[in-house]
Amino acid sequence: MTVTAGAAPARNAGRGKATRTTLGRALNEGLRQAMRDDDRVVLLGEDIASLGGVFRVTDGLAAEFGDRVVDTPLAESGIIGTAIGLALRGYRPVCEIQFDGFVYPAFDQIVSQLAKMRARSRGLLSLPVTIRIPVGGGIGAVEHHSESNEAYFCHTAGLRVVACSHPQDAHDMLRAAIACDDPVIFYEPKRRYWDKAEVDLGRPVDSDTLERAHVLREGTDVTVVAYGPTVALALNAAEVAASEGRSLEVLDLRSLSPLDTTELCRSAAKTGRVVVVHEAPVNVGLGAEIAATVMRHCFYDLRAPVERVGGYNIPYPPARAEDDYLPDLDRVLDAVDRVSAP
Amino acid sequence: MSSGTDDVLQLVDLSGNLNEQRAAGLLDVTGQLVRGLYRDMVLGRRFDQEAYSLQRQGELGLWLMSLGQEAAQVGSIRALRADDRVFPSYREHVAALCRGVSPTELLSQWRGTSHGAWDPERYHFHIYSLVLATQTLHAVGYAMGVRYDRSDSVVFACFGDGASSQGDANEALNWAAVTSAPIVFFCQNNGWAISTPASKQYARPLRARAQGFGLDAVSVDGNDVLAVYAATRSMAERIRAGGAPGFIEAHTYRMSGHSTSDDPKRYRDNDELARWQANDPVERVRLLLKARDWADEDYFATVAADAEELAERTRQECRALPEPSLSDTFRTTLHEETVALRREREGYETFKESFL
Numbered sequence: 001m002t003v004t005a006g007a008a009p010a011r012n013a014g015r016g017k018a019t020r021t022t023l024g025r026a027l028n029e030g031l032r033q034a035m036r037d038d039d040r041v042v043l044l045g046e047d048i049a050s051l052g053g054v055f056r057v058t059d060g061l062a063a064e065f066g067d068r069v070v071d072t073p074l075a076e077s078g079i080i081g082t083a084i085g086l087a088l089r090g091y092r093p094v095c096e097i098q099f100d101g102f103v104y105p106a107f108d109q110i111v112s113q114l115a116k117m118r119a120r121s122r123g124l125l126s127l128p129v130t131i132r133i134p135v136g137g138g139i140g141a142v143e144h145h146s147e148s149n150e151a152y153f154c155h156t157a158g159l160r161v162v163a164c165s166h167p168q169d170a171h172d173m174l175r176a177a178i179a180c181d182d183p184v185i186f187y188e189p190k191r192r193y194w195d196k197a198e199v200d201l202g203r204p205v206d207s208d209t210l211e212r213a214h215v216l217r218e219g220t221d222v223t224v225v226a227y228g229p230t231v232a233l234a235l236n237a238a239e240v241a242a243s244e245g246r247s248l249e250v251l252d253l254r255s256l257s258p259l260d261t262t263e264l265c266r267s268a269a270k271t272g273r274v275v276v277v278h279e280a281p282v283n284v285g286l287g288a289e290i291a292a293t294v295m296r297h298c299f300y301d302l303r304a305p306v307e308r309v310g311g312y313n314i315p316y317p318p319a320r321a322e323d324d325y326l327p328d329l330d331r332v333l334d335a336v337d338r339v340s341a342p
Numbered sequence: 343m344s345s346g347t348d349d350v351l352q353l354v355d356l357s358g359n360l361n362e363q364r365a366a367g368l369l370d371v372t373g374q375l376v377r378g379l380y381r382d383m384v385l386g387r388r389f390d391q392e393a394y395s396l397q398r399q400g401e402l403g404l405w406l407m408s409l410g411q412e413a414a415q416v417g418s419i420r421a422l423r424a425d426d427r428v429f430p431s432y433r434e435h436v437a438a439l440c441r442g443v444s445p446t447e448l449l450s451q452w453r454g455t456s457h458g459a460w461d462p463e464r465y466h467f468h469i470y471s472l473v474l475a476t477q478t479l480h481a482v483g484y485a486m487g488v489r490y491d492r493s494d495s496v497v498f499a500c501f502g503d504g505a506s507s508q509g510d511a512n513e514a515l516n517w518a519a520v521t522s523a524p525i526v527f528f529c530q531n532n533g534w535a536i537s538t539p540a541s542k543q544y545a546r547p548l549r550a551r552a553q554g555f556g557l558d559a560v561s562v563d564g565n566d567v568l569a570v571y572a573a574t575r576s577m578a579e580r581i582r583a584g585g586a587p588g589f590i591e592a593h594t595y596r597m598s599g600h601s602t603s604d605d606p607k608r609y610r611d612n613d614e615l616a617r618w619q620a621n622d623p624v625e626r627v628r629l630l631l632k633a634r635d636w637a638d639e640d641y642f643a644t645v646a647a648d649a650e651e652l653a654e655r656t657r658q659e660c661r662a663l664p665e666p667s668l669s670d671t672f673r674t675t676l677h678e679e680t681v682a683l684r685r686e687r688e689g690y691e692t693f694k695e696s697f698l
Contacts, residue, residue, distance in 0.1 A: 042490070070486075073520060078479055078513040085483020088468070091490070093483075105509075113476050120457035121469055123674035157675050181677035211680055258682035 018200045024193040026167040027057045027132075029201050030174035031094065035065050041178060042068045042086060044079050045096030045132075054098055055134055055193055076102055080109035080131065084117070087127040094130045094178055101144030103133055107152070114183045115158030130177045130184045135163070136229040136279045137326055138191035140319040147316060148280035153185045154257040154289070161257040162210055163187035165231035167197045169214075169254065176209045184210065187256075189229035213260035215267060219249030222273040222336050225264065225290055227253040230277045230327060237332040248336065256286055264290065265297045272303035273339040277327050282310040304339040350593060351573055352563040356621055358629025360568070368572040373636030379420060379567045380627045380637070381645050383412040386436030387624060388649035389445060392656045393435070393452070397602045401660055402452040408435045410565075410597035413623030414530045416440055417570025418498070418592070422578060425466055426496045427488075429481035432470040433530075434500055441467040445656040446663060455663045474505040478514035478527065485523035485587075496578045497525040504535025506551075507543050518587040519556035526577050527552065527589045530564060532596035537609035552589035564592030565623035595621070 021029070035041045043058060049071040052059030062069040072079050076097060083093035097103045103110070110131065117125050137146030153161045160182050164170040170188065177184040206212070216231065217238050226234035231252045238248035251267050253259065268274050274294050276287035287308035294306050309327045317325050353365045365371050390408045397405040408415065415436040419428065430437060438448055443460045450459035451470065458469030471477035481499035488495055505511050506529060518525050529548055533540050544551065552559035558580070562573045570592055577588040595618040599606040606615075631637040672687035673679060679687070 067490075073513070073517050075513040075517065077510055078482075078517050081476060081479025081510060081514070082483030082486060082517060085480040085485070086487045087483075088462070088480065089484045089487025089491070091487050108473060109476060109479065109510075112473050113471075113480070116457075117469075118677065119671055119674045121462070121674075122456060122459070122670065124461050124463075125469075126677050128677075160676070160680075258680045261682065 017202075018198040020196055021167060021199050022194050022196050023164070023167045023170045023188070024055055024057055026171040026199050026201070027174055027188060028059055028061070030171040030178075031058060031061060032064065033201070034094075034175055034178045035061065035068060038092065039068070040090060041092045041094060042070065043094050043096065044070045044072050044083055044086075046072055046074055046079075046098050048096050053096055055190065057132070057188070057193075058096065076106035077109050080106040080114060080129070083129045084109065084114055084127055087129050088125065092128045092130075092178060094132065097131060097133045099141075099145045100133055100135045100147040100149055103131075103149065110153065110159070110183075110185075111156045115156045118182070119158060126181045127183050128178075128181045130174070130180075130186055132174075132186045132188060134190040134193075135187040136189055136191060137316060137322050138229065140322070142319070143316070146322065148278065148311065150185075150187060150256050151280060151285050154286060159183050159185055159257065160210055160255070161185040161187070162255050163189070163228035163253070165189060165192065165226075165228055165252050165254075167195065167199045168203075169252075171199055171201060172203060172205045172209060173254065176205045179205075180210060187228050191229055192232065195232070209254075211255050211258060211260060213254055213263040214252045215249060215263070216252050217248070217250040219247040219271065221247045221271060222275060222339055223249045223251055223267040223271045224332065224336070225251045225253060225274060225276045227256060227278065229279060233327060233329065233332060234277055237329055237336065240329060241333065241336060246336065246340070259289065259293060261293055261297065264293060268294045268298045269301040272301050274302075274306045275309060275332065275335045275339055276306065277309045277332055279311055279326060281313045282308045283313045285310055304341065307335040307339050309335045350561045350563055351569045352566050353568040353572060354566050354626055354630050356626060358626055358633050360630060360634075365568070365572070368576060369568070371568060373631070373634065376568070376627060376631055376634075377637055377641065379416055379571065380624070380631060381648070382416040382420065382436070382440050383567065383624045383627065384645050385649050385652050386412050386416065386439050388653050389439060389448075389656055390435055392653040393449060394598070394602065396449070396657065396660055397452070402449060403454050404452055404601055404603060406433050406601045407596070407598035408433050410595045410618065410623065411530055411532060412436050413567035413627075414564040414570055414592040414594045417567040418528055418574045418590070421571045421574035422498055423495065426498055426578065427466050427468070427481075427484055428498045428500065429468045429477040429484070430470055430500045431474070431477065431502060431505065432472050433502070434470070437500070438465075438467060441465040443467060444659075445652065446659040449656070449660045450663055453660060453663055455666050475501055475508035475511035475514070477501070478505075478511050479517070481525055482514050482518050482521070482523050485518065485525040486521060488524050489521075494582045495524070496581050497523070498528060498578075499525060500528050500530065502535065503529065503531040503533070503540045503543050503548065504538065506548055512555075515552055515555040515557060515589070523587050524581050525587045526574065526581065527557070527587070528574070529589070529591045530594055531591055532594050534596055534600065534606075534610065536600040536604055539610075548591045549589065552591075556586070557589040558586050559589035559591070561591045561593065564594030565621050565626065567623060567627055594623070
């Protein structure tokens with residue numbers, strides 16, 4: 001993959017210095033830079049222009065880029081369908097789906113059209129469309145506003161599916177996604193939008209950033225695999241476990257499809273014990289794929305069955321019950337205990 | 343059935359009489375124009391017939407017949423400019439031939455050697471869309487791009503009466519209207535969505551629905567190639583000049599089944615078919631050419647011979663279509679093959695080669 005994000009020297013003059021900002025602002029800056037660097041980048045979504053999106057991720061972009069920020073009709077299939085048409089015309093649309101649970105009306109356009117048109121045209125057509133989806137629960141929202149639907153899209157060939165977990169990656173991965181000539185489902189952990197960290201907004205983006213998992217904390221006893229909103233939880237669990245004398249390695253998957261099997265297996269082989277943590281229901285979730293992958297490649301290195309911690313196999317509950325539904329510190333540490341049993 | 347009323351534009355009646363008064367101001371009807379349209383229709387029909395035969399001989403997995411819709415397709419496509427972008431549905435074979443798509447490229451999908459064999463850029467004709475109405479949204483997005491580019495080309499989205507019930511079609515009409523996209527929606531209302539009649543698709547005329555969305559909408563006799571030509575050209579020119587998006591409902595009829603898999607005798611009666619056979623779009627133009635003395639027997643013989651030649655070529659080339667390779671599908675799934683995909687492809691190839 002050829003990625004030029006953040007690489008244009010003139011654009012990055014004066015950059016390279018870390019600034020403390022939120023994940024939401026890092027995304028906003030990523031969009032701004034992408035639009036400055038390439039006038040074929042256009043944004044489509046509901047309420048993204050004057051309001052700046054319900055999470056304000058597109059704040060100020062309409063003022064700078066005018067009609068390249070499109071307040072669309074309230075029609076999710078239309079957002080993706082027209083993005084496909086724009087891409088066929090040579091543009092690089094970035095779509096905002098307002099909430100995870102609102103992506104279903106666009107499901108056909110994503111899985112049957114966007115994902116397959118390249119193979120269907122024998123490689124003649126490329127659709128560089130990025131679909132940003134605020135994902136997950138934990139913000140006390142009403143129904144359809146807290147879903148984790150990554151498994152549907154990971155199951156579809158022709159899509160890349162990624163999830164950012166912290167401000168630096170939010171910026172870098174979004175730039176890489178927009179620069180990518182393939183369709184990318186880009187998950188933004190909505191309860192982390194306000195998390196702050198030091199971010200280098202001018203950092204060149206690795207050309208393979210959309211395919212690589214990162215070890216965020218080294219450890220020797222158990223690998224905790226997480227992505228998106230559960231990465232912070234995994235890091236917290238590692239901190240607490242350390243105080244109890246247990247060394248957890250935290251792997252941020254980043255790319256959900258394809259999986260970075262190399263990094264996953266390297267870590268699993270090293271610790272011999274794996275716990276996968278995601279918000280989506282465990283049944284036929286991404287954790288099952290990860291467990292199967294580890295079992296297939298690291299069978300003789302494993303010292304315990306792979307454990308999964310995720311949502312229960314029920315619809316996402318009302319907000320006042322979500323704390324019991326979502327993986328939390330106790331459930332993660334309980335799973336760590338299970339895989340650590342001699 | 344279409345008629346010559348004020349609501350439905352008709353320029354040539356079933357006996358081949360040209361309504362000169364209505365045609366005046368819409369288009370200059372010349373022998374050369376009508377001969378060209380006639381030839382395209384005859385060749386398109388012959389091609390369709392040959393493809394049907396090939397399916398019956400087991401050479402195609404499926405075929406969706408276009409018999410009866412030649413005027414709607416030829417009249418509309420010939421009225422467009424070469425750089426106007428067409429987004430077809432899946433029955434636009436005659437339209438595709440008019441755009442230069444080869445018989446082989448057209449048959450590949452139905453033989454099972456590809457999911458779309460032609461280069462849309464080359465012909466300004468997108469590959470077929472099999473999920474109904476999805477392409478109407480692609481067309482609107484493309485038209486937004488045309489607007490960004492400040493081009494004066496027009497986008498032409500084909501769909502059918504059945505597809506009009508899909509959410510995507512309605513989202514597309516609305517979206518186009520609110521963005522003033524440079525697009526013409528072209529609905530070939532052939533009366534049937536497989537076995538469901540148009541009367542079960544909508545309670546109000548489609549034209550009225552389009553008008554309700556804010557589009558400039560007209561109805562034409564879809565079996566009258568000159569009426570379709572005139573309506574398409576005037577709408578495209580109006581949009582080129584900055585006018586609102588348009589909608590054309592062409593009333594036509596699918597004289598065959600939906601596909602080679604259904605039996606139309608199970609859901610429609612012979613009287614209806616007979617009425618529409620008497621309203622054959624090709625025959626009407628033949629009568630016009632003869633009445634005006636715009637074509638002699640030699641001309642008709644030449645067109646017939648060209649049609650036979652096309653059929654022969656279609657037959658030969660269909661059987662010679664190369665078998666697809668699964669490796670190619672691996673290689674074209676993503677723009678740049680990921681490590682995971684490459685490993686899977688290599689695994690497949692190694693396994694396959696182990697049998698040689």
